[in-house]
Amino acid sequence: EPEVTQTPSHQVTQMGQEVILRCVPISNHLYFYWYRQILGQKVEFLVSFYNNEISEKSEIFDDQFSVERPDGSNFTLKIRSTKLEDSAMYFCASRRLAGRLYEQYFGPGTRLTVT
């Protein structure tokens, strides 16, 4: 069964550094999402992306964050200057344009640790 993949599984970075988290959505999916989950807290929506542009973003997704689909398969989340509070699990998700009423498929996540 096709699945969403994410790399790396764990990223450690120093405060102020740039990080890029990578996702390969399911191949025939057209909507892409990033969520994050701070340890012990809820899963929070960050951004959705469709047709090469952001569809919706949350208050968390400020100017330090950006997303890109650089080619036909990858979907990336960039954090320009990481802060301690960016430490979290970051989940990528994707879904088809139509079908099972917007069911989203999630990847296994990237654990980001900012020191």
Next chain:
Amino acid sequence: DAKTTQPPSMDCAEGRAANLPCNHSTISGNEYVYWYRQIHSQGPQYIIHGLKNNETNEMASLIITEDRKSSTLILPHATLRDTAVYYCIVRVATGTASKLTFGTGTRLQVTL
């Protein structure tokens, strides 16, 4: 999207049915009930969804009350691998983005 209320935790013996309740008294007519689960910090996993009729798939059954103000997810024969946090999400299934808004969910512990 309508707000949901779920018990913070539940226990279930392996092999027994797990019945997870969800209250969504402010649900609108065009909002669906979705269930996802998250096993130990893995990515959330879709389980099932419904509008007003009861639904069943290979993973679970979803029972929605006639007034749609509450629902129950049923795992018919729970196993240890079903130990997870279960999220009930109510939202409109239209629009270009359809983000998921997760609450705190119900932590289901399946025991021997």
